[in-house]
Amino acid sequence: GIQVEQSPPDLILQEGANSTLRCNFSDSVNNLQWFHQNPWGQLINLFYIPSGTKQNGRLSATTVATERYSLLYISSSQTTDSGVYFCAAPWPSGGSYIPTFGRGTSLIVHP
């Protein structure tokens, strides 16, 4: 199946700092999603971004499908950004496409 690798595994920031999270995937995909898992365990959709760049407030994401990677940018980080960030790429199986997750980047933002 598809391999999804995320880096860095851990990140510690001071409030106000910027950061870039990376997601590499082993096969060509036409779907890439980013999620934020908050400290209460909820998985929240951030971006559906098969290619190009999208922005949502302080967050933006870029996927370069031809080079098999996606980046998530967090600017002016806040303590509420803490949690784990996952990317997921589809893996074909039995006529379906199963979102396959990386191991995540654990982010801690200190006040």
Add this chain to the structure above:
Amino acid sequence: DSGVTQTPKHLITATGQRVTLRCSPRSGDLSVYWYQQSLDQGLQFLIQYYNGEERAKGNILERFSAQQFPDLHSELNLSSLELGDSALYFCASSALQGSGNTIYFGEGSWLTVV
């Protein structure tokens, strides 16, 4: 609120017991996925249903089973529970089953086996 509803939110049970986790997908979504998240294993895909039929299987144990009902809600049955089954179980849904679909997660069911 993603629109995906999971119950119960928390469950504590003893080894050897059986539990059922329930999921209602977003309105109109035909595809349901189950994932297991444990501390050291990340988000592991278990099984997927589309419009009532099983479509894909991941690393689901034989002690676990699932189904999707005509009203599209799904249940995940976990039996002969072991301590290692303690995890956060997620249900997710998407409109279809193609690669271009956005997947939405419920809040999860925290299972603790003691």
